Amino acid sequence: MISQEKKDILNEYARTKTEAKIIEAKLDELNFQVLTIMEDSGAEEVELREYGKLSLGSRRTWVYTQDLQNEEKNLKEAKKNEEREGHATYTEKKFVLFKGLKDNE
Numbered sequence: 001m002i003s004q005e006k007k008d009i010l011n012e013y014a015r016t017k018t019e020a021k022i023i024e025a026k027l028d029e030l031n032f033q034v035l036t037i038m039e040d041s042g043a044e045e046v047e048l049r050e051y052g053k054l055s056l057g058s059r060r061t062w063v064y065t066q067d068l069q070n071e072e073k074n075l076k077e078a079k080k081n082e083e084r085e086g087h088a089t090y091t092e093k094k095f096v097l098f099k100g101l102k103d104n105e
Contacts, residue, residue, distance in 0.1 A: 017098045 002010070038046060038056055046054045064072075082088035 013096070014098060014100075018100050021100065 034054065035056075038044075038054065044056050048054065079088065083090075
């Protein structure tokens, strides 16, 4: 039996995860707009006195040759074979999953 105090902690966790999902969705929505504003104005950085600073950044996404992609596929298959045959070992890490209620839309 879980005490009310512990249920309160579980509920707080679930509520906070739900709020985080809402905030992440809002940030995703705003990110494109902020990026567009900064690019259109030619601003690499924007000082926001009350909050800090926004800066444009970039990240490279590598695209590999077909030969290397084939090697990677072969390696993945070799790993699966080792797992299936019991030659590979693993470690386990416990974590909490949270699945929110579906919105009735």
